[in-house]
Amino acid sequence: MLDFIRKKKESFIIKIVFVVIVLSFIGTMFLVWGKGSEGVSGRGGYAAKVNGTKIPLEEYQNAYQRIRTIYQQIYGQSITPDMEKALGLKKVALDSLIDNFLIAKEAKSMGIKVSKEEVANSIEAVPTFQKDGKFNFDLYQQLLRSNRLTPKDFEEGQKQDLLLSKTRQAIKDKATVSDDEALAQYKKENDKIELEYVSYAPNEVISEVKPTDAELNDYLQRNQNEFKTPEKTALSYILLDPAAQAAKLTVSEEEIQTFYQKNIDRWQGKDGILPLKEVKEKVKADALRQKATKQAFELAADTLYKHTKSNDLKQIAGQLNLKVQETPLFDANAPAAALAGETAVIKKAFELKVGELGGPIETPKGIYIIKARERKASVVPPLSEIRATIEVKVKAAKAVELAKKKAADAARQLAAKGALKAQTTGTFGFSDKGNIPVIGNAPDLMEAAFKLTAAAPVTNEPFKVGNRWYAARLKQRIEAPKADFDKTKQQLKLKMLPKKQEEALAAWVKGLRNKAKIEINQTLIAEK
Structure with missing residues (x-):
């Protein structure tokens, strides 16, 4: 956005x-x-x-x-x-x-x-x-x-x-706009510079990072939610198949006609709504399925209500001639294989207390009655169990800090003209887009680089470009002819004035x- x-x-x-x-x-x-x-x-x-x-x-x-x-x-x-x-x-x-x-x-x-x-x-x-x-x-x-x-x-x-x-x-x-300001802008626009630089990336220094147990524990305490195990539950359940009810049922002509009228949008053809006589068998099958599902749901609800006090899923299963099935412990994002895609059942499972019955729950597979058999709360594992995972994260974070620190140390050495193995950019001119040869797109470094002088040739702080930290020193400046500045000074001042005015107003x-x-x-x- x-x-x-x-x-x-x-x-x-x-x-x-x-x-x-x-x-x-x-x-x-x-x-x-x-x-x-x-x-x-x-x-x-x-x-x-x-x-x-x-x-x-x-x-x-x-x-x-x-x-x-x-x-x-x-x-x-x-x-x-x-x-x-x-x-x-x-x-x-x-x-x-x-x-x-x-x-x-x-x-x-x-x-x-x-x-x-x-x-x-x-x-x-x-x-x-x-x-x-x-x-x-x-x-x-x-x-x-x-x-x-x-x-x-x-x-x-x-x-x-x-x-x-x-x-x-x-x-x-x-x-x-003063003459000095105009000259600084002229030099920025027309001078060419060359930088020498040293850079460090986190992946290059990560091997130097040796986190202590205290640092690992501190990271774990500050990021507990990141490492919490998901809450898990295990269910016992029974599943009523409406098809078993459908075998015992019939639908009348009146029921077929009523179902057709209530669901008329289902019967669309190329030229509009299809007449009942053309889709009657499908209407009959759908009406029968709906009737069976309704009766199965009512049967499950009635049976569950009668056993509310006993809270005994086995008795309910026996009365319905069904087998009690069980799931292993699972979490909401990785449900048991038998419940794959059963969103309503999974949602209800995590609302129940251990030993509590829930349902009836209607899904495309049938009608469920469930019981929470076991619950495992969400916890933060001890460091000993997840040490390797935390160590990876801590080392990655500290590698970024170390890369920046090394770049800052390098900047101080560059300022002291210390012996460092540096690379060079080659000469380049100022670009509003901030594209520096070899280094890449770095608008902030570009601005800072063209302010460097022979008296102050090193950037005060390291600059992050991509995933690397850079310390840079001015190697050379090729100055534009001063005579050309004198010729264009007034035009340059006029160009700079609107910005200067807006800055003054602000x-x-x-x-x-x-x-x-x-x-x-x-x-x-x-x-x-």
Whole structure:
């Protein structure tokens, strides 16, 4: 599920950016649209309190539904509960409302205002309100009425939306890209590097792992459920075959006709329902089988009831001229061979106490009456019995830890220019996909590698790629011509600016949240 979402995010990255932009609109519009005639407090509870001011529950519910709809449009399908949980839509909706509230408050202290002319221009630019490419006042009023909105409320919403946009833009406008930042990006995009590295895989070091008894016991205690033996039961039972009853029974014409009518869907042919005369023998056989099964069930139930107090399966078997059969101990996932496929019988078997009768139970094989003969509880075996199994698991887990530790030790040796038998990648350039020659797909290592310098040539920590841990050192860097940077510096800065602006805005909003006193109604975002 998460892989699906990640792929969709990559495919629709532009749309995701659109969602981020539109969230501010959603939050603001509902601050006005959602209140209706009830005022700022709304009905019911609150979604959050920000510096003592409540964000009404209704505003949250409206924002959540709108965001959910937008994501459905992005992914082109209904949002399942698992997808909703992975995307965190409830938190997204609530965070957008809180952020917009804080930004709107901060706009006042920044002296940011919105004029009537700006509001009017923004409304006239909305395509929904235009006819033949021009703003149509009658259409505007008609659409507002159909959505139960007054011009005053809608225009206030537009004003708030513009206020937020202007405030965000004011923060973005302060962001700049320095020459050093541009140079670092230029080098990242144009330099070539070569790494030397040492790597370790768990399977290569597992022979060095020698777990102690204490470690084995500790693992067993922490993972008891993994080693519990399944609960087992053994049954005594009798099985009534309805066919024996059928030999003693007949069915009348009326019974045949009734059975045919009640089960008419069974008799489908190419051209529709087959007439009774064409399927009469099959109808008769099925009706007889049903009648026999019913009588066998009633006979078993009556006999069982008469022996409830004695609880004696042998007496019941004797009265029905049947033989008591027995199963060995079995668990629910590996039933006795005689009960293979008898799901209802197996389920009932584990509901009975030892010595207790159960039934009648009807299955395709017949009618069962069962008795729990023995029960073996689920237990955690002692270490001595499952030592080999636990040892395998402990060694596998510790081998992963040891591989990582060896890589970390190797990183320290590489930093100290110690003598290590290292491999090399050959020269390569930066790739957003993170594909490093020889090593493979390693986006995190790629990012770290292009930050390495002659003064700090070794990664601070080992990186896991696939099932291996890597320590890497910069072997050489082939620098791109500085003159080319000077020629492209301004274009590079312009390319980097939008990201820098978004980072500045995100940091500013985070600062507002850190300074604010926010109380969230946790029941709204709790995952069920």
